[in-house]
Amino acid sequence: MYTNVTRHRDLIKTVTFAVMHFTVAFLVTWALTGDILIGGLVAMVEPAINTVAFYFHEKVWGCVKGNTAPLHIHSPG
Numbered sequence: 001m002y003t004n005v006t007r008h009r010d011l012i013k014t015v016t017f018a019v020m021h022f023t024v025a026f027l028v029t030w031a032l033t034g035d036i037l038i039g040g041l042v043a044m045v046e047p048a049i050n051t052v053a054f055y056f057h058e059k060v061w062g063c064v065k066g067n068t069a070p071l072h073i074h075s076p077g
Helices: 004-033 036-063
Strands: none
Touching (some): 004 036
């Protein structure tokens, strides 16, 4: 069951992930190009798209049944 608390948690998780992702994208691009403007542009576009994708990815995984049980591999015999 999806509650308001779960939705709120998912939203907070998505926002914190976005902040982390923006920061990493900016620093990596700036380090590679030496251009703060390009770093800023890449940091705005790529993580924004990826953050939306992550939110829906989490929604899909939240609907998967039995996804909390560990994988057991049985050997024959």
